[in-house]
Amino acid sequence: MAIDKSAGAALNEAPELPGAAGGDILARPGRFKEFWSYFSENRGAVVGLVVFITFILIAIFADLIAPHSPTQQYRDALLHPPAWQEGGTVEFFLGTDAIGRDLLSRLIHGARYSFFVGVIVVVIAAGSGVIIGLIAGFARGWVDTLIMRLMDILLAFPSLLLALVMVAILGPSLTNAMIAIAIVLQPHYVRLTRAAVLQELPKDYVTSARVVGAxxxxxxxxxxxxxxxxxxxxxxxxxFSTAILDAAALGFLGLGAQPPTPEWGTMLADSREFVLRAWWVVTFPGLAILINVVAINLMGDGLRDALDPKLKRS
Known part of the structure; x- marks a missing residue:
């Protein structure tokens, strides 16, 4: 009779397994809801997220949104003022630059280049930095010491100066600028990952995984x-915001994207001599950089508040 009762209990528990798995899957939206509740408490972070999403959409659909080609020159409209200024026309809503290119179209396509720079730099820096940080955290000993001393050497140099030296060696181009910026940002990921690994290694779940032979x-x-x-x-x-800012700085110095690429830093460099004659050719690229960098930083603050358990209110 005891055997029959045990078998019956096992049969009764069997149908509950799919429900348990389904409950685990349904718990994921709950985690996202909790994350969003903390994230949305920071209104600046929400505004930054909206601006960042808008920035992404503009970058993706730049060819459809831009009214003109970013490299097309209108010789009869050199330094044409914005539409709302006296003498301006709706055809060139934000005016034109010194060789007659539509400023709005160049800003829109510049968003694509800036987004591309941010994504590539973060992928390279985070991917390699996390792997090196994991190796340092797990290996310890002389391997850990060697890796961290190399990272300390890289961090000892001003980031923009180190990027300038690298681009000067590799040659001025957008690709080389992205590689230089990624190398400059990599030590931050290495140190951050190593510190997180050292914090997690003594915990029970890691010990349990080692015991079972992982x-x-x-x-x-x-x-x-x-x-x-x-x-x-x-x-x-x-x-991401640092990459956009550094790429713009290198472009402004002539070591990043090269003309006629519609990159915001390069646009600023091309317009330096027209600051007093045509304010719009400098103001609008500068505002584009400012707005995007501030928005991404605000979003980063919101992510920190939402993901760091120490900052969450009990």
Whole structure:
């Protein structure tokens, strides 16, 4: 009779397994709802997110939104003022530059280049930095010491100066500028990942994974890394804005994107001599950089507040 009761209990528990799995899946929207509740408490972060999404949409649909080609020159409309200024026309809503190119179209296509720079730099810097940080955190000993001393050397130099030196060696281009910026930002990910790994290694779940025979690679990328992602995500958001700003700085100095590429920093460099004659050729690219960098930084602050458990209110 005892055997029959045990078998019946097992049969009764069997149908509950799909429900348990489904309940685990349904719990994920709950986690997102909790994240959004903390994130939305920061109104600046929400505004930054809206601006960032708008920035992405403009970059994706630049060819459809822009009224003109970013490189087309209108010789009869050199330094044409914006539409609302005396002498301006709706055809060139934000005016034209010194060789008759539509400023609005160049700003819209410039968003695509800035977004491309931010994505590539963050992917390279975060991808390589996280892997090196994991190696340093797990290896310890002389490997850890060697990696961290190399990172300290890179951090000892001013970031923009180091990027300038690298671009000067590699040659002025947008690709080389992205590589230089990624190398400059990489030490931040290495130090952040290593610190997070050292914090997680003594915990019980890591010890349990080691006891059951998990391999080193599984411990690194499956067990520990997912629990280190919160600070890395925040750093990635902040690095995105830094990449845009540094790329614009290199473009302004003539070491980034080269003319006629409609990159915001290059547009500023081309317009320096017309500051007093045509205010719009300098003002609008500068505002584009300012608005996007501030918006991404605000969004990064919101991510930090939402993902850091220490900042969450009980």
């Amino acid at each position: 391999s080193r690679m599984r411990l690194m990328f499956v067990t520990v890394l997912p629990n280190c992602l919160a600070p890395i995500i925040v750093q990635a958001a902040l690095s």
